[in-house]
Each structure stands twice: as structure tokens, then as C-alpha cells.
Amino acid sequence: MMREVYIIIFLPVIVGIILYAVPRKYFTAKGIVASLVAAVSLFYSCRLYFTDGGMMNLGLGQKFFSEGSQMHDLLVQAESFTMLNVDSLAKLIIIFVGLFTLLVSVYSIGYLLPRIRPRSFFTYVLITAGCSNGAVLADHMLLFIFFWGILGITLYKLIKGYNSVTAAAAKKTFILIGASDGIMILGLAILWRLGYPLSISAMSVPTTSLITVIAFVCLLIGAFTKAGAFPFHTWVPDYATHASASSSALMPASLDKLLGIYFLARLFNSMFIINDWITLAVLVIGVSTIIIAVMMALAQHDYKRLLGYHAVSQVGYMVTGFALGTPLGVAGGLFHMFNHALYKSGLFLAAGHVEKHTGKHNIEDLGGLSKVMPLTFFSSIIFALSISGIPPLNGFASKWLIYQGIVEFGQGSGIANQLWIVWLALTMFGSALTLASFIKFLSGIFMGPLNPTYKTLREKNYFMSIPQLVLAVICIGLGVFASGWVIPKVIQSVSGSFSYIGFWESSTVSLLVLISIILGLVFYLLLFKKNIRVEKPFILGEPNDTTSSFHAGEFFKTIWGNSFLNSMYKAAEKKYFDIYEISRGTVLGISKALSWLHLGVLPVYLIWIIAGLLVMFIIFL
């Protein structure tokens, strides 16, 4: 077990640092090395999954320093800080960290053009992988926050600021993530001062007094900012719009979700004892994240930004699942976290592929790409149907668990339990809106008439296609075997066992869908082959082979008309609700007010000093 842990944490970091010294022109070679390291790390993650797990010590002192040396003694004394907890949740997350690092590394070899390529991309990818593994395994909060903090820096380094807009997005990400890390440390300081142990497995803090609730909220802000839940989500859409698709696929779409939700799971299930009001508040945040972000997604034109808002919206389902606190809800949240990471990073990879081939960012400028990019189209359809929760794909299976969790939760007597209908209706309605915006994504990019300039495009870059197809196959697989194998064998080992209150036999239904498709194809091939003809479409009485289409991007606007919602959209586009803009405005406003006092006239400063002295006299005498 020791060896596996060492390899998955330190090997990527060390190789990453070595790659930093390799010149830029060996980009492909660096990519291949990074992919190999990621593959090795994934292999050892899988081996770790089949060990017993349990608590262990990183044991740096004994491992690297001879006995009796000063460093050895120092590290041995500090051993309580380097405890690791290899439990079933951590083991499962680590496999996914390895998988995404591998797929994104392979994809990036084919994808990253020099213009959007961040400096030393693979270095930061590998450091991210190693530190994510470290953060997930860490048992002591200080070790955890050490790894967690490094992830904020690599996130910042994985977006290239090549003009003022992208630089602003990078800065916003860095400030929001950094500020949330600071708030988390404040929460830890409170717990430390109150005398609670800081190791995750030993912590069980009641949320009965105000001060522990404050500590809880501080830590929760950290988890929410990392995962991108409302109202700390605002960095995610900006990051997704301006970063390269492989950075988005690696960080906001998968690893940040895995880590943020992992920490949320720890907060809810082991570190704190949650009271009713906190459950209510977090559920409200969960469902508002779903609805608000998906509404924003509907109005987007930039397809990467649309995906960014969905990366926020889906977090709402996970937050809702974990907030329910029942095994069914936790299992749903957990399963949805994995599913989301799979299809969302797949969607980002597909979007990157489209972007690389066409250079266009707006859905309106594209169309008809299904003819020239069939593999990307196929995988995008799988991802889009999966994220919209169409049975029998994996997105449906996890949402089904969450809905059941909500119905079961409604049998309780607390205030949050009594409102179960609200949670159920909003989470399910969010799913319909998700479908609507992915119809827009699919039809705008892949369907309709093809722009003649793209007629010569071919999907030849297998570095880019294969990771997408792998993700699509995993999405189908997790959906098909959801109720028979994935949920009982994998998810229940983490969430604790439970019994469903609904019925869903994913393999049977998948088989029936497969049978229908085969029957349909047989009909087409055998009976009607002679009877199929391809013709130009006929519009208004004339054959029409128009290259312009009725575009999917705009017509969703007519839904809202001139209503209240429309004005909310306008305000949101001006970033009135962005917590980053609000706090930036406040800070700049205060400093402006203070700068007004700095006249540079000496007597005025003297008057201030005397006035201050007087105030102190009045207070203290």
C-alpha cells in the first residue's frame, strides 16, 4: 500500500518538475511522457483500490533520512500531520483522478496549438494530478490544505493570459480560489482555537453554537468555490470560455468537482454534525445553483461558456444529494459527481475538437459538422443525452438516485423535509432545461446545413478522438450496468447500504433499446434499401439547398419575452450578481474613499492624529 501511495502522489509531481526543464519545442515528447506517467499512476490507483486501505503514515522521516539525523527526528515528531486515510471514498476518487489525467494528457498532445498553449502545460497537469491524489488521501487538515492550495496555483497556471480578457479571467479565478482558501484557513483556525482535533477522521464537531457554524460555513465556502456552486461559481464560466479546452476538461469539469465535492462529503458525513437549518440552507443553495446556472446556460452563444454554466448547474445536484444526508442521497450525489466528471470533460474535449477545426466560438457560426466530424458528433450526442438524464445513460441513473433520496427524505419531520416537493420539482425541472440547452448545443454545432468552407475537414487526429470515445463508452457502460453492478458494488461500498424505493433495471432496458435499434436497422437494410432516396429539401414550393439555417441560438430568447426574467438576464450579463465584481467594487470603493483623505497637506494629517488621540482618550479614560 505504501508503495502505491508514494507513486501516485510523488511520481507525477517529480516528473512534472523535471518536464519543466525540457524546452518547449519537445512538446509532443513531453506529452507522451506525461501520458505514460499518468497511465502508471492510474495503474497504481487501481491497485490501491484492491488493497484493504485504512490509516497509514506517509513516514517521510524514516524513508528519506538516516536515523539520528536532525531532519529524521523532526519529521518523526511531526508524524501526526502526515497521516493518510485510505478509505473507500478516497480510493474511488483517486481512480478517476488518474483516468482524467491520462485522457486529458493524451488529448492535449493532439489539441494544444501554440497560441492557446499555457507555458509548461504538462508540468502543471502532472503536479495537479499528484496534489489531487495527496489532497484526497490526506487525513490531517493541514496536509490537506497544503495540497489544496497548490491546486489553486496550478489552476491559475493552466489558463494562458494572451490578451486582457483572458488575463482578467485568470486573475478572477486566482483571486476567488485564493480568497476561498484563505477563508478555509480561517475556519480551521477557529476549530483549532476551540480545541477540536484537526484530523478528518477524528473530527466530529457539533453545529450547535454560532462559532462552530461559522467555522463550518468557512470550510463550506472553500468546497463550494472549488466545485463551483452558487454564489461562488462565477470563475467557472469565465475560465471555461477563455482557457484551452483541455484545461477546462481537466480542472473545472472534472478534478475540481471531484475535490470540491469530496471535501463537501467529508464535511457533511464525518467532520460536522449537521443541524436542520444548515440542511435547509444548503438545499436552497443546491436547487438555486441548478436553476440559475441552467437558465444562464440557455442564453449563451459561446458553446464553451454554455458548458461552463452547465459545469456549475450540475454541481447543484451533487450538493442536493449530499445535503439530504441519507445513504440514498449521498449515493446519488457521489454517483452524479463521477458521471458529471465523465460527460462534462468529454463535452469539453468535443468542444475543443470543434474549436480547433473551425476556430469559431459561437454556436451561430457553426452547423452541419456531423458530416465531417462523425466521431465527435457521436460522442457529443452520448454526453448530451447523458447530462440531460435520458434513460438508460449514466446521468439518468444518478439523478434517479437523487430523486428517490428526496422522496425518502420527505418522510422526515424537519422543516427541510417538509419542503421535499420544492426540491423534487426544481431538480427535475432543471433536468428539462438542461435538455433544452443541449438541444441547442447539438443542433447548432452539428446539425443543419454545413458551411462549405468546412467541407474538407476530416477527423484524422486520433490523439483527440480516442479520449472522447473512451469517455463516451464509459458513460454508456456506467448507465447500462448502473442498477445491476455500479450502484450495489461500487457506490454502496462508499455510501453505506440502502434499499431503493423505486425500480429501475438498467441492463434490461438497455437491452430492449438495443433490440429496437437493431430491428430498425434490419428494416432499413433489408426491406427498404431500394426505397430510400436522397433529395434536396423542399421549402415554400421550391427545392432549397440553403446554407443558412434557422439557428438554434436565438429562439430561446422568445421564451422569456419582456418579463422580469429578461431584466434579470440583462443584469446578470452586466455581472451585477457576480460575487467577484461585488467585492471588487466594495474594496475599490473603500480605498477610493480613503485616498480622498490623503491630501498631502501636513496640517490636515496633524488634525487627524490629534482627533484620533482625543477619541482614544474619551474611550479609555
Place this chain on the structure above:
Amino acid sequence: MAGHIFYFLIFPGLLFAGVGGGLLSWFDRKITARVQFRVGPPLLQPFYDFVKLMAKETIIPSNAAKTVFLLAPILAVAGACLSSVFILLPGFGISSGFRGDLVVVFYLLMVPSLAYIIGALASGNPIANLGASREMKLIIGYELSLLLVLAAIILKAGNTISLNEIIAVQQQQGAFIGSISGMLLFIVSMMCVQAKLAFVPFDIADAETEIAGGIFLEFSGFTLAMVKLAKYIMLLVLPSFVVVILLGGFRFEGIHILWSVLKLLGVVLLITLVRNTNPRLTIGQSMRFFFIWMNLFAIIAIVLAYFGY
């Protein structure tokens, strides 16, 4: 496994639902004809239509995404058959075979509409695109109302999402429609069914006189036959769903057989009458209708149900 395939393809899946839906479609057309003082089609007309379409040539538009365009109608039929299995097996009181719950049924009922939308978008025809966008907007409109109805049913049945238990509760305490909240829910669910079937006043997506069949514009021959089949099945499935969740389900013993058939025919008759006495709404009107009025009705029903009315 063979049993599952039998349920799916023969009874109560493809064959049964297709034939039953075809007969209901005749019923609908006959009533419509009588309302308009016409004679109406013979009993087997829906099946003649189907067979004729099967033999006709299938035309694919040149700028269509061909695979998806051809697969969409098949997925529509598959989704319709699956929902018919999941609704009718508990509805007929058959406890063997595979089971689904209310959440599964809700999602499966969305699949045919989704398949039409994807097929229409894949056809590459701007007018079909327009129809697809209208259908999507209509889905956003009625989905929340239908959800609230289902939530109210779950509440009335005592936090269960199993269709078997919902029917069992109704057979013990009387059908849900017997209460004030049940009547409100019946109204809302009928409107949702009307919209899901794309009947007037909600035939916005295929409005023949306006956008020439919109969402179904490019389907022809075999693909159109599949669309027709999916629509027949849905014409059986959706009214049966209303019967199952609000009218106490079906029973097949003695006089109850007659009642069961009458319940189903009654629901279809109501749908037909609404369709024949109303003009088509604009998309804005129908969105407002669902978002404001139907949701309000459903919420009132939930509050009433919460206090036991």
C-alpha cells in the same frame, strides 16, 4: 429475459399498444368527424395508413445528418413502447416482469418528443428546425406542471414512487380524483397530456396550416410510419397514465372490465372534445397558460393535498 422481450414486443408493448393505440386513433378521428358532421373513416383506417406508409419511398433530405435522422423515429417508438410497458404492466395488475417507477416513467414519456426534436433538427430543413424549437419550448412549458402533478400524487400516496403502490392506495381509499385536490390535478394532467400528444390547442410544433407539419415535415415513408406508430402508442399510453395515477387504474374482473374500458375511452373522449372545440394557441399563450395557470392549479392542489383534502 425471453419474458421481458415478450412484454416489450407483444404485450403490453409494441403490438398491443400499437393496435390499441390505432383503435383509439380511429375513435378520435370518428368523434372528430361526427363533431364536424362528417361520416368519418372506417375502423381499420389507421392501420391502412400505417401499411401504406411502410410501402412508400423514404426520402432523406440532402443536408440531413442521416444516421440520426433515420434512427430518431425508431427511438421514438422504443421510448413509447418502454413507457407503455412500465405504465400498463402495473396498470393491468401484472406483477411479474420488469418494473419502473414514476421517475422512470416521467423520463420515458419525454423520449418520443425528444426523438422527434432530434430527428427534425437532424433533417436540416429550416421549417422542421422551427417546429423543433417550438416543441422544445412547449416541453419547458408543460414539464413543470406535469412534475407538480406527479409530486402531488407521490404526496397523496404517502411518499411512494411505485406505480403498483399508487394503484393499491387508490383501490383501498378510492381514486384520487374523488377529492378536491384530485380534481384539480386531473385538469392539469389532462392539459399536459393534450400538450404531450401535440393536439389542438397545443399542436404548435406541427401546425399543418401554418408551418406545414413543422417537426414532422421531412419524415416520409418508413420513418413517417414509425412516427405514426409512436403517436398511436402514445395515444394509448398517456390516457392510461392518467387513469393509473388519478382514476384508480384498470381491473379485469367481471363488470370492472367495462369500467376500465370506459375510463380510458372517457379520457380520450375528453381529449378529442378539447381538441375539436379550441383554436391553436401561440407559443407565448401556451407557455403562459402552463407557467401561470396550470402551475397555480397544481400548487393549490398540493397545498390542499397536504391538509388532506
